[in-house]
Amino acid sequence: MFRWISENYRTFLWAFALSIAVWIAAVTSADPDETRALSSTVPVQVVGQDPSLVVSSRIPTEVEVTLRAPRSVWEIIDADPQIVQAILDLSGLSSGEHSLELQIQIDARPVQIVSVSPHIITFELETLATQTFRVDLSLTGETAIGYQVGENSLVPAEVVVAGAQSQVEKVVRARVSVNLSGIRENLDQNLRVEVLDENGQKVDGVTVSPESIQVTLPVSQQGGYRDVAVKVVVLGRVASGYRLTDISVFPPVVTVFAANPELVGTLPGVVETQPLELQSAKEDISTRVALNLPEGISIVGEQTVLIQAGISPIESSVTLAGEKVEVINMGEGLIAQVSPATVDVIVSGPLPLLDTLTRQDVRVTVDLSGLAAGTYQITAKVDVLIADVVVESILPNTMEVVVVLLSTPAVTPTP
Numbered sequence: 001m002f003r004w005i006s007e008n009y010r011t012f013l014w015a016f017a018l019s020i021a022v023w024i025a026a027v028t029s030a031d032p033d034e035t036r037a038l039s040s041t042v043p044v045q046v047v048g049q050d051p052s053l054v055v056s057s058r059i060p061t062e063v064e065v066t067l068r069a070p071r072s073v074w075e076i077i078d079a080d081p082q083i084v085q086a087i088l089d090l091s092g093l094s095s096g097e098h099s100l101e102l103q104i105q106i107d108a109r110p111v112q113i114v115s116v117s118p119h120i121i122t123f124e125l126e127t128l129a130t131q132t133f134r135v136d137l138s139l140t141g142e143t144a145i146g147y148q149v150g151e152n153s154l155v156p157a158e159v160v161v162a163g164a165q166s167q168v169e170k171v172v173r174a175r176v177s178v179n180l181s182g183i184r185e186n187l188d189q190n191l192r193v194e195v196l197d198e199n200g201q202k203v204d205g206v207t208v209s210p211e212s213i214q215v216t217l218p219v220s221q222q223g224g225y226r227d228v229a230v231k232v233v234v235l236g237r238v239a240s241g242y243r244l245t246d247i248s249v250f251p252p253v254v255t256v257f258a259a260n261p262e263l264v265g266t267l268p269g270v271v272e273t274q275p276l277e278l279q280s281a282k283e284d285i286s287t288r289v290a291l292n293l294p295e296g297i298s299i300v301g302e303q304t305v306l307i308q309a310g311i312s313p314i315e316s317s318v319t320l321a322g323e324k325v326e327v328i329n330m331g332e333g334l335i336a337q338v339s340p341a342t343v344d345v346i347v348s349g350p351l352p353l354l355d356t357l358t359r360q361d362v363r364v365t366v367d368l369s370g371l372a373a374g375t376y377q378i379t380a381k382v383d384v385l386i387a388d389v390v391v392e393s394i395l396p397n398t399m400e401v402v403v404v405l406l407s408t409p410a411v412t413p414t415p
Helices: 002-030 071-079 261-265 351-356
Strands: 033-037 042-047 053-055 062-070 084-089 096-101 103-106 112-117 120-140 147-149 153-155 158-164 173-179 187-192 194-196 206-209 212-217 219-221 225-231 242-250 253-257 270-273 285-292 304-313 315-328 334-339 342-350 362-367 374-379 381-384 390-395 398-405
Touching: 033 071, 053 158, 062 071, 062 084, 103 112, 173 187, 173 212, 219 225, 225 261, 304 351, 315 334, 315 351, 342 351, 342 362, 362 374, 381 390
Parallel strands: 042 084, 120 173, 225 270, 315 362
Antiparallel strands: 033 062, 042 062, 053 120, 062 112, 084 103, 096 120, 120 158, 147 219, 153 212, 158 206, 173 194, 187 212, 225 253, 242 304, 270 285, 285 304, 315 342, 334 398, 342 390, 362 381, 374 398
16 A cells, blocks of 8 residues: 555646646636726834934825735725734834834735835934023004003913924924004913024924913003094985985994093094085995094094995886787787786885886787687796886786687687
8 A cells, every 4th residue: 555655646736736727727717816906095103113212304194005815805905995004113222323124014814015115214213302481472563553562471481392303403492473564452361382493484393391381461552542432423315215224334343542541531432534415325435534623632543544435226016907918929820818918016116116107008919929719828928128126926826818700700718
């Protein structure tokens, strides 16, 4: 027996190898390999970094990966792209420049990694440094006329800047900026802190703790100045058939001044404009007028205010009773009888236009295009020759039209 096996073992090996090859061919044909890039990039995960070191150069946040795998494995990857991970392991590295190969981990088998772009990551590690800076307040712009700024308060007054030593060493100043342009009220806000180099340029690549601080800035009005509201005084009425839709003034509040502070204190909180004449107005008004100020008090800045008044026609409606119905586009050799012969038309629009509306401005028609002899129910059409006048309804809206041949006696419809 053993002698027979020893003499034929090569035949057994060939048969076994052939069976394996046939099995592989069968599996491959049923589940062929595909080589393609992942539909989305893979985020780079940095692990093992010494907490006393920071990365001072830019590391790619994501990479492109191309794989070769059977179609069934691709279905798993496409369903959950997160099973492919790109790891940059910094374990055991000290400060200095380094080049590392990305580690691609895939929770699916079998898979062959064809390419990774980028494959090698070059970066620099630096010692983590921290430094404390007192925050400066930078004020720009001017307050509203007659206002002044008091002593500011910054909480906290200091921030800690952390990052790569080379970047932290560039920082010479921490500041918050406030624009005072036109300010009239106290300021109390959380403002973001900026860190700057010796040239006043922002330093990137560092963290600031806290990122923002509370800034309190008292703003008060100087003696002799006062803010008062503007009240528009109007005279007359708009034209008949029109209405005043709105009236506005800009600026709505003005600053007045008196050398004697007691004078501005006696004002009631408003100042009136010179009268705005509305008599018989039919269009919007936009004009500048002066203010009616007591003696000894003057306005600061522009000496007039802008008044805008909206004027529009009053909308109304009117019923035109007994409008005759006209037949149009009737075929040759036909006559038509319409019942009823007249309709009531309700129209709406600006009252001044409705007052001028006449019967000649309204046309009611029924269109018989393409109609042969017979009885029809047709909706009338109304045309108004005056723009901005709208047809609201027709009473009745539908009418009976009897079309007959000219040689045939007319049919009188039964009511």
